[in-house]
Amino acid sequence: MQTETPFGDFTQSEEVVRAEDLRKTFTLSRKQQRLEHTSFPRKVAVDGLSFSAYRGEIYGLLGPNGAGKTTTLRMLSTLISPDSGDAFVCGHSVRRAPHKVRDAIGFMTSELKLEGFFTPSYLFDFFGAMHGVEKGVLAARKEELFARFGIDRFAEVKVKDLSTGMLQKVSLVISIVHDPAVVIFDEPTNGLDVLTAKVVTDFLAELKNMGKSILLSTHIFSLVEKLCDRVGIIIDGKMAADGTLADICGGMSIEERFFEVYRSIKGETV
Amino acid sequence: MKLLALMKKEFRRFFGDPKLLITMILPGLLIYLIYTVMGSAIFGGDEQAKYSFKVYVSGESQAVQLIDAAVQKSGHEAEYVYLPAEGVDEETARREVKAGEATALLVFSEGFDGAIADTDASDAMPSALLCYHSEDAASSAFASLAGAVLDAYGRSFVFTMQNSAEAADIAQTMVAGILPMLIVVFVFSACMSVTLESVAGEKERGTLSTILVTSARRTDIALGKVLPLSCVSLMGAASSFLGVVLSLPTLMGISVDAAVAGVSALGYVLLFLLIVSVVPLIVGAIAAVSTLSRTVKEASGYTSVLMILMMVLSIVTAFVSGIGDWVVAVPVLNAVVAMQGILTGAMQVWMCLVAVAVNLVYTALLVLLIARLLSSERVMFGK
Numbered sequence: 001m002q003t004e005t006p007f008g009d010f011t012q013s014e015e016v017v018r019a020e021d022l023r024k025t026f027t028l029s030r031k032q033q034r035l036e037h038t039s040f041p042r043k044v045a046v047d048g049l050s051f052s053a054y055r056g057e058i059y060g061l062l063g064p065n066g067a068g069k070t071t072t073l074r075m076l077s078t079l080i081s082p083d084s085g086d087a088f089v090c091g092h093s094v095r096r097a098p099h100k101v102r103d104a105i106g107f108m109t110s111e112l113k114l115e116g117f118f119t120p121s122y123l124f125d126f127f128g129a130m131h132g133v134e135k136g137v138l139a140a141r142k143e144e145l146f147a148r149f150g151i152d153r154f155a156e157v158k159v160k161d162l163s164t165g166m167l168q169k170v171s172l173v174i175s176i177v178h179d180p181a182v183v184i185f186d187e188p189t190n191g192l193d194v195l196t197a198k199v200v201t202d203f204l205a206e207l208k209n210m211g212k213s214i215l216l217s218t219h220i221f222s223l224v225e226k227l228c229d230r231v232g233i234i235i236d237g238k239m240a241a242d243g244t245l246a247d248i249c250g251g252m253s254i255e256e257r258f259f260e261v262y263r264s265i266k267g268e269t270v
Numbered sequence: 271m272k273l274l275a276l277m278k279k280e281f282r283r284f285f286g287d288p289k290l291l292i293t294m295i296l297p298g299l300l301i302y303l304i305y306t307v308m309g310s311a312i313f314g315g316d317e318q319a320k321y322s323f324k325v326y327v328s329g330e331s332q333a334v335q336l337i338d339a340a341v342q343k344s345g346h347e348a349e350y351v352y353l354p355a356e357g358v359d360e361e362t363a364r365r366e367v368k369a370g371e372a373t374a375l376l377v378f379s380e381g382f383d384g385a386i387a388d389t390d391a392s393d394a395m396p397s398a399l400l401c402y403h404s405e406d407a408a409s410s411a412f413a414s415l416a417g418a419v420l421d422a423y424g425r426s427f428v429f430t431m432q433n434s435a436e437a438a439d440i441a442q443t444m445v446a447g448i449l450p451m452l453i454v455v456f457v458f459s460a461c462m463s464v465t466l467e468s469v470a471g472e473k474e475r476g477t478l479s480t481i482l483v484t485s486a487r488r489t490d491i492a493l494g495k496v497l498p499l500s501c502v503s504l505m506g507a508a509s510s511f512l513g514v515v516l517s518l519p520t521l522m523g524i525s526v527d528a529a530v531a532g533v534s535a536l537g538y539v540l541l542f543l544l545i546v547s548v549v550p551l552i553v554g555a556i557a558a559v560s561t562l563s564r565t566v567k568e569a570s571g572y573t574s575v576l577m578i579l580m581m582v583l584s585i586v587t588a589f590v591s592g593i594g595d596w597v598v599a600v601p602v603l604n605a606v607v608a609m610q611g612i613l614t615g616a617m618q619v620w621m622c623l624v625a626v627a628v629n630l631v632y633t634a635l636l637v638l639l640i641a642r643l644l645s646s647e648r649v650m651f652g653k
Binding site for chain 2 (some may be wrong): 059074077078080081099100102103107111112113114115116117118122124127128129131132269
């Protein structure tokens with residue numbers, strides 16, 4: 001389907017991310033085994049996950065804590081390797097060409113921190129250089145993004161002195177310094193006040209309109225309903241449901257549909 | 271370009287933080303001050319004071335001439351007043367010594383020299399009395415000299431130890447034994463303070479992972495740490511090194527000329543190259559340990575063990591003779607042995623150059639190891 005946007009035309013059916021039978025297990029320490037109430041030393045975090053995300057769409061991975069959402073995003077961002085299976089970002093394998101995948105993605109998660117000693121302006125330039133962005137392009141992009149998020153007034157303030165909301169905005173801007181085709185966000189609005197959360201969600205919608213492919217993990221139903229074109233419901237590391245938001249919901253709200261799926265798999269009432 | 275950006279970031283981190291800069295330079299200054307004060311306290315006082323002694327002598331003995339010879343050799347001078355003198359008897363002399371008006375009183379028993387010479391004599395033992403005032407520096411100095419002469423005076427033989435080594439040889443041996451070990455210790459301390467913060471600190475704070483998400487190669491990230499940290503460490507090590515070198519002559523009571531006599535210009539160049547080769551090696555080793563550790567505290571613990579090991583080996587190398595040429599293949603120790611050779615005048619150019627090359631090869635291997643560790647999710651994310 002050809003889509004016309006203020007930023008240009010693009011083919012919406014173009015597959016940008018494809019996960020194929022991803023599997024990841026972790027070794028549990030004795031302490032972790034006690035906490036998980038298991039004597040089994042391995043935990044399957046992601047178990048044969050497959051899905052596709054398309055250009056100009058937002059794909060939401062929805063699931064409870066510990067379902068495998070973050071592990072999946074970490075595999076897609078090449079921070080960790082799958083035990084088996086593979087994923088392709090803009091045609092590049094996360095296993096065989098991780099550096100090309102890293103050039104094609106912007107990854108934002110609360111686990112990745114910015115050095116408090118430096119200023120947003122310096123870090124923007126530094127990460128721009130890390131992604132090989134040309135200086136002139138970098139300067140123009142900094143001016144545009146800093147103005148868009150109100151960072152320009154804090155551009156020379158050390159990161160350690162920024163408020164949580166401003167820090168999140170700086171992290172967001174730096175994660176897309178190289179104008180990546182795919183933007184991956186792990187719980188993008190976690191810990192944000194309502195105003196900053198709105199700025200972030202509005203920007204995600206804007207990125208989508210610019211033809212970017214966005215993958216986000218969340219357990220917030222309203223965020224999925226508001227932003228996502230496609231949804232994957234993950235439970236116990238397995239893809240329990242995958243499709244467009246309309247197909248998944250089938251007339252129900254996403255919250256009702258999620259718990260229906262959850263009960264059908266776990267056989268438990270919540 | 272990415273490597274350059276990584277290096278610039280490290281430099282900016284250190285040169286932009288006055289506190290870190292001070293912690294790098296301060297040790298050298300403190301070492302200089304402390305060692306100089308210690309050295310002055312040990313050697314300074316005796317070397318500078320020149321006294322004019324006034325000594326009362328009661329009785330007769332050839333020992334007075336020997337005492338006078340010792341006094342003059344030590345750079346002092348003395349006036350001897352034999353009792354009884356005009357208006358002065360033994361009691362008056364004692365009072366003058368006590369009052370600080372005279373330096374000392376020497377009293378020899380009657381026939382002192384004869385009684386000492388006649389070993390079969392069954393008469394009373396010959397005696398000599400030295401009356402001095404320990405609170406008076408001049409009196410104490412004289413008592414020390416006269417006491418030593420009188421102690422040896424009555425012995426039936428003269429025992430003399432003669433050291434054929436020149437003062438410069440002794441100084442060189444002392445410097446050669448201690449300096450390489452001190453260099454290793456100070457280089458290690460400097461490397462430790464910057465590398466732990468930069469690698470283990472960044473890993474602990476989660477800022478290293480942010481760089482890992484970029485398309486920079488792991489070897490560039492590893493090199494982007496090791497190279498600038500080596501430069502910063504070299505600065506810190508140079509500060510400590512200068513502190514030691516400038517204070518060592520005072521601390522050991524030797525002159526600067528004697529300490530470095532025999533070290534040629536080539537020797538200094540090789541010494542510098544050896545230090546330059548050791549710095550990135552130690553930075554690389556600490557960076558690898560820091561990458562493996564989860565926290566700065568954990569890394570600090572492992573690194574301290576490494577430092578003690580290097581210190582012990584450096585000391586052993588300094589005092590064990592006959593170490594074979596195989597030592598040139600052992601990182602860091604090869605530099606210690608080569609430095610000892612330079613400082614003792616037994617410089618082996620081939621050994622210095624091979625040691626530099628070997629250390630650089632080990633550094634390259636460490637950089638590759640760090641790059642592998644950065645790629646390991648078990649190491650970086652504990653999974």
